[in-house]
Amino acid sequence: MSDVQSIVDRFEIEALRGEFTDAGMMRDPDRFAALFTPDGVWRMSHIDVELVGPDEIRAWIGRAWPLWEYFVQTVHPGTIRLDGDTATGRSYVEEFGRFGDGGSHRNYAIYHDRYRRTPDGWRFTERAYEIRYADSTPLAGSPDLAPFPFRSDEA
Template sequence: MSHLGNIADRFEIEALRGEFTDAAMMRDYDRVASLFTPDGTLRFPDAGTEITGRPEIRVGAERLQGLWQYFVQSTHPGTIQIHGDDTATGRAYVAEFGRMRDGSSHRNHGIYHDRYQRTADGWKFVERTYELRYVDTTPLPGTAPGRTDV
């Protein structure tokens, strides 16, 4: 692969990671699922959750997001390693906070450990695993302005 091809792959993978955060924040569950290979897996080991396959990822994302009154996630670039022409691995760093519908609050910092696959539709997640590194359950004093579902 050419040096320019490697740069393009990294750019496309970073865009994929950005799409995931945007889709989660916008509660666009169809788009979340579309970012995975058909047999891709999304894992949250600390929550005891593993979801495999696009239909299950779509339903699981909606179920998980439905637990939140509001949720804010910021994902920061990490590493990307290209392995040949069609596979890659990487990490992205996450800061998030929100309030659950049960009234509990969470500030989390974590790492997404990713495996990617080039497909006919571009780079997709084969596997995305969230490793929780820090959690703070101190009640959040703020609100989500303008939200009617809070």
């Protein structure tokens, strides 16, 4: 693999991870599910969830998102190890939000990933979520519910 191809692959995998966060924050279930291969798995062992394939992923998040009053996820770059048309990696996550029932959640976690190059670009074949710290102390803040005057997808 050329050095240029390695740079391109790393950039595209980083963009895939960014799309995951953006699709989640923008509550776009179709885009979110499309980031996984047909046999892709999303694991969240802390809530005993294992979803296989885009259809299961789309259906589950369609049920989960309405439970949240608001949810924020910030992802920080981690590692990427390339191996031809596959790769592994990690990214580091901070999340917080409040459920509609008033319960709060804040955590720091790691995504352990496996990726595959497809005709549509890099996709997740596995995304396993490991919480390292969780806090259910009530969040003091609140979401700003005023309409935002500009959305980047309207440009």
